[in-house]
Amino acid sequence: MWNSLDFRYWRCVLKRTTMCPDPDIKFFLYTSDSRPGKQVDLRSHSSLRYAGWDPGKKNVIVIHGFNGTESKTPMSFIRQGYTSRGDYNVFTVDWEPLTKFPCYLSALSNTRLVAQCSAQLYSHLTEHGALAKNTHCVGHSLGAHICGMMSNHLSSKQYKIIGLDPARPLIDRYSSSEFRLTRDDAHFVQVIHTNAGALGEEAQVGHVDFCVNGGSYQPGCTGHRLRQARCSHFQSACYFAATISEERQHLGIPCSTSCPKRGRSLGLRPGPSVPMGEDTPDNASGTYCVTIRRSMDCPFS
Template identity: 60%
Template sequence: MLLSLWRLALVFGFCANCVLGGVWNIYDLKYWRCLLKKTNECPDNDIKFYLYTHETGKTKIRIDIRNPYSLKLSGWDPNKKNVIIVHGFNGTESKTPMTILRNAYLSRHDYNILTVDWRPLARFPCYLSALSNTRLIAQCTAKLYAFMMDNGAAAEDTTCVGHSLGAHICGMISNHLNVKQHRIVGLDPARPLIDRYADNVWMLTRDDAHQVLVIHTNAGFLGEVNQIGHVDFCVNGGRMQPGCKGHRLRRARCSHFQSACYFANTVRKTNSSIAYPCSGQCPKMDRNHWGLLSRNGIPMGEDTPYGAKGMFCIDTHSNTDCPFD
């Protein structure tokens, strides 16, 4: 029993502290007290929305969609582009890699940055309940999306960026809208259990937006392996990233987070990462077997052209570890 619980913690925890102390905590019933939402009522006190702008910097302002003036009074500019950032399991909007994404957008002047914080519903070790809760997160975030549109936002200037389970939440938002989202960026969409048991209602697919862009960095372990977007990027072979060191779990978790770091870099630097068409799916074990189809590259990430399709491979030549909390 102890071994089974320990393995469950390692697979679904993605948590450095749990490797050291989690084996003792499994005997504590409070440790396994998970929040499983059984309602579909929004707003929900466990789901919070925050606004950041270039003018306010890292000072966040909570958005209340029940107040029709909440956005405008918070400094939101309807003439700017919008990004909605959604974290994954065992995450929060105030931890990496979400802060890395937020800061990349803050370095620009042309974005309103909205973050979704569902930390109480995503905490370790409650992966199964977190997975179930994604339906409510998507429903409530769809109300935020509609609230923005009602206040003058343009759908074609709005992007949902989600990491891990957050990527699937971005996709599920479309289940609650009467129009298709314009753009979704899925950062190493989560694989555990979803690859076996989820249908298209739960999973990010190319049907969820006019442009669905996916970056694979830990394909086959914590991240999805298939091409699920209009354009998918397989980075450094897509499985383990060169800057990630240590035991296998730490390397996997680090690689999983690298997707956010790579994308953030493209937000900061125009056309900074060029990828090339390749065959098959992620992961690709050997660069010599990537199956490059041409040398006509496209930018990965923020500047990926609308209408691009297919699988693309890129070697970042990076040996920098992506920090994570």
């Protein structure tokens, strides 16, 4: 009985099914030639072609986090960054009905189904000729953990995952490695920390981790403490989006592994700088500190 019913309490939706596709989880394809995005139906062998998929381009799967949607900020900044380049097929995962405020507990549970269905999207692409090395997953907050959890449903490891301030509440204490992003989920995992220790994970999660402006609270975020945390949490997506389309790189300097940085010391270490984001070398490793000006912040409301 539980496998066929959803439990709806107030506005919360708790999925009890393990069946994909699911009507509350949608996939859209954006290209440099298509606006708005076109929905992809994995049950149809011709859906990719009709949506405008170019098998000669690279692919990115973008997954939003708690209380988010694929169509609004900050995820739209990432999508626009990739489409402006012209060399990417941009797939977005929209699971908005399953992750609405204040339903964080049910959203946590729903990440398992979202990961399962998103893994089907990944497999659908590779079955139609996409190369694993040319396909990566970018996730913000809970979306970062979904990128990692997709690996539970794939026969071959993903090539690259980029986690944008992976969500921390409850996950840091109660989730096993199977249900969170770890460096074992892909050949290369990059993580960008902007609210570590509050809404974002503070431990070194990936092969390479970037602590931006100390990694905790971003200088352009004001208001009460929760508002500052939410704003800082979102900035990870905005900072990453800036690395996709801009020619100027945001360089990280080797530093100590703790994130966030406390006090005035960043624990800087000798070694070459590494660009953060889209241009990060796939062989990079360790923790790096990045300083970004307040003018680079994106709008938050």
